[in-house]
Amino acid sequence: MRSFIIRRLISAVLVLFAISVMVFLIFFATPGVDPAARIAGRSATPQILEQVRAAFGLNRPIPIRYLLMMEHLFIKHDLTSYVNVGDRVLPQILQAAPVTLSLVIGAAVIWLIVGVLGGVVAAANRGKFIDPLIMFVGIAAVSVPAYWLGEVVNYFTQSKFHSSIFSWVPSSGYVSPTTNPWQWALHLLFPWLTLAALYAGIYARVLRAELVNAMNEDYVRTARAKGLSERRILLRHALRCSLISIVSLFGLDFGALIGGAALLTEVVMGLPGIGMLTYNALQNLDLPVLMGCVMYGAFFIVLANAVVDVLYAWLDPRVRLA
Amino acid sequence: MLSVRDLRVSFATRQGALRAVDGLSFDVGSKEVLGIVGESGSGKSVAMYSMLGLVRDSNVTISGSVKFEGREILGLSDREMQSVRGGDIGMIFQDPMTALTPVYTVGWQIVEQIRAHTDMTKQQARERAIGLLGEVGIPDPKSRVDHYPHEFSGGMRQRVVIAMALSCNPKLLIADEPTTALDVTTQAQILDLMLKMQESYGSSIVIITHDMGVIAEMAHRVVVMYAGRPAEIGPEVDVVRYPRHPYTWGLLGAVPRVDSKNRRLVTIPGTSVSPLDVPEGCAFGPRCEHRMEICDERPVLHGPGDHLDACWLSDAQRLAIRSARSVAGGAS
Amino acid sequence: MGALVVVAFMVTACLLAPVYAHQIAHEDPFSSNLLGRIRLNGRMVSVLQANTQGAGYGVTPIGPTWHFTNYFLGADNQGRDVFARFLYGGRASLLIGSVSAVICCAVATVMGLAGGYFGGAIDWVVSRLFDIVWAFPIYLLAISLSVILLTSGVNIGPLHIGPGSMMVPILIIGAIFVPYVGRPLRGIVLSLKEREFIQAAIGSGASDWHILSREVFPNVAPSIIVFFPLMVAFDMLTESSLSFLGIGVQPPNASWGTIIQDGLGLLYTRPWVAIAPGLGIVITAGALNVFGDGLRDAFDPKAKLRGSI
Numbered sequence: 007m008r009s010f011i012i013r014r015l016i017s018a019v020l021v022l023f024a025i026s027v028m029v030f031l032i033f034f035a036t037p038g039v040d041p042a043a044r045i046a047g048r049s050a051t052p053q054i055l056e057q058v059r060a061a062f063g064l065n066r067p068i069p070i071r072y073l074l075m076m077e078h079l080f081i082k083h084d085l086t087s088y089v090n091v092g093d094r095v096l097p098q099i100l101q102a103a104p105v106t107l108s109l110v111i112g113a114a115v116i117w118l119i120v121g122v123l124g125g126v127v128a129a130a131n132r133g134k135f136i137d138p139l140i141m142f143v144g145i146a147a148v149s150v151p152a153y154w155l156g157e158v159v160n161y162f163t164q165s166k167f168h169s170s171i172f173s174w175v176p177s178s179g180y181v182s183p184t185t186n187p188w189q190w191a192l193h194l195l196f197p198w199l200t201l202a203a204l205y206a207g208i209y210a211r212v213l214r215a216e217l218v219n220a221m222n223e224d225y226v227r228t229a230r231a232k233g234l235s236e237r238r239i240l241l242r243h244a245l246r247c248s249l250i251s252i253v254s255l256f257g258l259d260f261g262a263l264i265g266g267a268a269l270l271t272e273v274v275m276g277l278p279g280i281g282m283l284t285y286n287a288l289q290n291l292d293l294p295v296l297m298g299c300v301m302y303g304a305f306f307i308v309l310a311n312a313v314v315d316v317l318y319a320w321l322d323p324r325v326r327l328a
Numbered sequence: 329m330l331s332v333r334d335l336r337v338s339f340a341t342r343q344g345a346l347r348a349v350d351g352l353s354f355d356v357g358s359k360e361v362l363g364i365v366g367e368s369g370s371g372k373s374v375a376m377y378s379m380l381g382l383v384r385d386s387n388v389t390i391s392g393s394v395k396f397e398g399r400e401i402l403g404l405s406d407r408e409m410q411s412v413r414g415g416d417i418g419m420i421f422q423d424p425m426t427a428l429t430p431v432y433t434v435g436w437q438i439v440e441q442i443r444a445h446t447d448m449t450k451q452q453a454r455e456r457a458i459g460l461l462g463e464v465g466i467p468d469p470k471s472r473v474d475h476y477p478h479e480f481s482g483g484m485r486q487r488v489v490i491a492m493a494l495s496c497n498p499k500l501l502i503a504d505e506p507t508t509a510l511d512v513t514t515q516a517q518i519l520d521l522m523l524k525m526q527e528s529y530g531s532s533i534v535i536i537t538h539d540m541g542v543i544a545e546m547a548h549r550v551v552v553m554y555a556g557r558p559a560e561i562g563p564e565v566d567v568v569r570y571p572r573h574p575y576t577w578g579l580l581g582a583v584p585r586v587d588s589k590n591r592r593l594v595t596i597p598g599t600s601v602s603p604l605d606v607p608e609g610c611a612f613g614p615r616c617e618h619r620m621e622i623c624d625e626r627p628v629l630h631g632p633g634d635h636l637d638a639c640w641l642s643d644a645q646r647l648a649i650r651s652a653r654s655v656a657g658g659a660s
Numbered sequence: 661m662g663a664l665v666v667v668a669f670m671v672t673a674c675l676l677a678p679v680y681a682h683q684i685a686h687e688d689p690f691s692s693n694l695l696g697r698i699r700l701n702g703r704m705v706s707v708l709q710a711n712t713q714g715a716g717y718g719v720t721p722i723g724p725t726w727h728f729t730n731y732f733l734g735a736d737n738q739g740r741d742v743f744a745r746f747l748y749g750g751r752a753s754l755l756i757g758s759v760s761a762v763i764c765c766a767v768a769t770v771m772g773l774a775g776g777y778f779g780g781a782i783d784w785v786v787s788r789l790f791d792i793v794w795a796f797p798i799y800l801l802a803i804s805l806s807v808i809l810l811t812s813g814v815n816i817g818p819l820h821i822g823p824g825s826m827m828v829p830i831l832i833i834g835a836i837f838v839p840y841v842g843r844p845l846r847g848i849v850l851s852l853k854e855r856e857f858i859q860a861a862i863g864s865g866a867s868d869w870h871i872l873s874r875e876v877f878p879n880v881a882p883s884i885i886v887f888f889p890l891m892v893a894f895d896m897l898t899e900s901s902l903s904f905l906g907i908g909v910q911p912p913n914a915s916w917g918t919i920i921q922d923g924l925g926l927l928y929t930r931p932w933v934a935i936a937p938g939l940g941i942v943i944t945a946g947a948l949n950v951f952g953d954g955l956r957d958a959f960d961p962k963a964k965l966r967g968s969i
Contacts, residue, residue, distance in 0.1 A: 021791065021792060024792045025792065025796055028792070028796070029800075029804055032804045032805060032808055033804065033807075033808060036808045036809070036812060133386065145946055145949050145950055145953070146942070146946060148893070148894075148945075148949055149893060149897075149941070149942050149945035149946035149948075149949055150938075150941075150942050150945075151897055151900050151901060151904075151917075151920075151938060151941055151942075152901075153901065153904055153920070154900075154920055154934070154938035154941065154942075155938075157920065157923070157924065157927055157934050157938070158934075158935065158938065160927060161927050161928065161931050161934075161935075164928070165927065165928040165931075166931075223426065224421060224423060224426035224427050225426060225427060225428055225429040225430070227382060227421070227427075228419075228421060228427045228428065228429075228489070228492075229429065230382055230413065231380065231382060231413055231414060231418075231419035231421075231493075232413065232414040232440070232441040232444065232492070233409075233410045233411060233412070233413040233414030233415055233441070233444050233445060234410070234414070234440070234441075234444055235407075235410060236406065242440075243429050246429075246431055246432075247429065247430065247431055250431075262798065262799075265800070266799050266800045267798070267799050269799060269905075270901055270904065270905070273905075274924075284800070284803070285905065288803060288807060288905065288906075288907065289906075291807060291811075296803075296804065296807070299800070300800045300804060303800050304796065304800070307796070321431070322430070322431065323430070323431060323476040323478070324430060324476070324478045
């Protein structure tokens with residue numbers, strides 16, 4: 007198990023390295039893209055461009071620039087924005103991260119509970135009214151753009167019914183839980199529900215399919231022959247085996263969301279998280295900030311993948327020994 | 329002890345009714361081993377599963393009567409059946425590689441069954457599980473009890489399944505092709521083990537197989553099934569030595585025998601009939617070498633004493649066919 | 661197959677967008693119409709009305725008239741007919757979704773087949789490429805690529821694509837999802853290679869090309885058929901997200917994503933500008949997913965893209 011974890015960590019670091027190189031190359035070495043021209047503005051003279059290049063170290067060879075940027079980002083922690091000169095990237099990321107974490111963790115709790123419940127209920131009532139309903143929600147969940155759902159939710163809670171049933175909904179924004187935990191939850195409630203709704207549908211559908219497969223397995227027949235109750239067979243045998251694939255799915259989704267996929271929800275819901283930071287950097291093409299955000303996201307995704315692999319081994323004894 | 333009368337199982341399909349079991353009747357006495365033999369698809373497994381309520385298909389219709397120790401168990405509610413399954417009747421399955429839940433230790437799975445049927449504490453149940461694993465011949469049961477199914481070989485896993493089936497002292501053990509998925513040397517060991525355990529636990533056994541060799545080794549009495557219908561029923565000695573139904577002749581001919589002078593494998597011509605269109609008359613008719621006009625009518629089980637068969641051939645005809653055969657080749 | 665009918669309906673409606681815009685509505689969906697006036701219930705009404713609420717600053721475009729020939733869904737803040745733009749946007753979304761899915765499936769098939777069949781160094785390269793893109797924050801990859809390629813265009817060898825071209829999002833979306841399709845295909849090829857009929861073909865000395873095209877590909881094709889509609893739906897959603905962020909389809913072109921973006925500022929006064937294109941996406945992607953699911957049940961129940969799809 008220990009060598010397994012070590013091997014997994016090494017490969018995670020390698021993947022991170024590969025990602026950082028790729029992002030760097032995309033931003034700074036794509037033919038026809040000149041970061042200096044972007045910083046200097048459209049009407050810059052060649053002399054000004056040259057000055058800008060020198061000032062930002064853009065006249066050095068690409069490998070050196072890569073190393074310098076990594077040094078500033080990871081060792082000196084003083085990578086600064088191109089746009090708001092002097093603004094360091096790292097503090098911005100550290101300030102935005104709790105918002106994203108609050109959003110994604112809260113939503114994850116909701117979607118896991120609702121999704122697992124939905125999947126189990128659908129599988130236990132196969133063929134009855136509730137089953138196709140949950141399947142329908144599952145299909146809808148992979149077909150609805152998250153940001154659009156956010157807009158529709160905003161429309162109903164902030165405008166259409168804001169003066170009646172949703173008068174208690176605060177205007178969008180973020181309140182730190184250390185300032186006011188109640189306001190924190192209240193502000194995040196609809197962002198949580200919006201994000202969770204889609205994933206809950208997806209998870210219910212996936213789990214239902216897994217459970218239906220599991221209930222046709224030989225070991226379920228054995229469990230029935232042992233005289234166990236249907237409830238126990240579903241929950242202790244079929245669900246326990248199906249959870250393995252749900253966990254790996256969850257790891258991927260959770261990592262992706264923390265790492266930036268929540269961007270659209272953050273933008274629509276007005277939450278100043280990593281996604282919003284990325285979005286703003288995108289608007290004015292602030293490459294160092296973008297680079298920082300992407301590396302931050304990649305870090306969480308790679309970390310989540312590694313954690314999932316370890317969890318997987320813990321959940322599935324067959325992998326544990328291999 | 330177990331008495332099955334006119335068991336019928338059919339599935340509604342798009343192509344019409346699929347009659348998987350069509351009028352099966354037999355009895356199992358105390359401490360008796362009954363073998364049910366037939367080709368795959370002959371309905372032997374479905375018959376056993378439907379008796380125990382293990383056929384979970386909304387399109388299934390089951391009728392007839394199954395009495396276990398005088399009590400009708402067909403049509404019991406799922407909850408009532410739960411105490412019968414695993415408690416009074418234990419089951420052993422074909423493929424030990426998939427029969428156990430992969431994510432729990434074997435000990436956990438045996439304890440689970442014991443605690444479902446008795447009020448033993450976890451510790452007592454665990455002690456019993458270790459004892460059972462030792463009895464079925466698993467070396468070092470004290471440590472093996474905490475191993476996962478995938479850490480056992482196929483034969484060892486089947487031993488675990490047997491230990492589990494015996495854990496609540498069942499009066500009846502149903503074994504569905506318990507050796508088919510195992511290699512030949514292991515097969516013999518598992519059969520020996522089952523006989524040994526049957527002796528010490530005093531349970532009756534119904535063993536389902538397509539292998540006449542297993543029948544000869546284990547069974548006291550035999551039911552030969554074809555296309556969901558019983559073709560022949562009788563004591564093992566009589567059925568194997570003096571088979572009466574042409575299908576049984578074929579089955580016995582299909583068993584390779586070391587002592588036979590004729591080493592060529594005999595096969596039954598044609599393929600097993602589709603259970604969707606079993607003929608009105610004798611189900612074996614289309615494949616039978618001795619088909620007569622009357623075979624368009626369905627034969628009933630009949631015969632001298634306790635050796636019954638469903639065939640229109642008269643005793644004289646059978647005698648003639650059998651003697652002609654032994655002169656010609658002497659395979660059986 | 662109701663799902664297929666829905667897809668066909670949406671495609672047809674969107675293909676008829678020019679007919680609607682020029683023959684029925686007589687509005688150019690791409691040029692602004694700030695001072696336009698239309699006849700509504702016998703009265704002339706301005707397309708953009710002065711906002712009388714609040715400080716009276718700014719204008720509110722006309723809302724849905726529910727008259728099919730005339731600003732059916734109202735106007736956006738440039739006075740353009742939302743319904744005409746909705747149809748044009750749908751054309752762009754469907755085009756990008758399907759073309760990028762074709763590219764994605766084609767590239768994934770070539771890579772998956774090559775990696776799985778030849779093994780060795782080819783497989784190593786293919787698998788590592790898949791691994792890296794797989795581990796990459798997919799949205800961030802799309803965003804990074806879009807940001808750069810939208811300013812520079814694509815200039816690889818003889819290939820020149822202008823920065824504003826729709827080929828930019830098509831290529832990006834096609835590329836980033838290649839591992840989603842390629843990985844499962846590679847797995848299928850690996851297991852096929854163990855099967856007797858492939859072994860027999862190899863043993864009989866058939867050429868690699870023959871085996872790949874006659875033996876391997878026909879056995880992988882059902883999975884590709886299943887993946888395709890799912891990928892179209894998936895790609896449409898991705899396109900709309902990128903366009904929403906302003907880094908997908910570039911003005912004056914419109915897609916459902918850009919129209920939702922247009923509608924963001926009008927959400928509280930004219931919600932239909934944002935709601936209509938969203939419904940278009942939901943209905944089309946939903947129908948494609950149902951259709952894909954049906955194909956999966958029919959062709960290849962085990963086919964699975966990454967994760968939940």
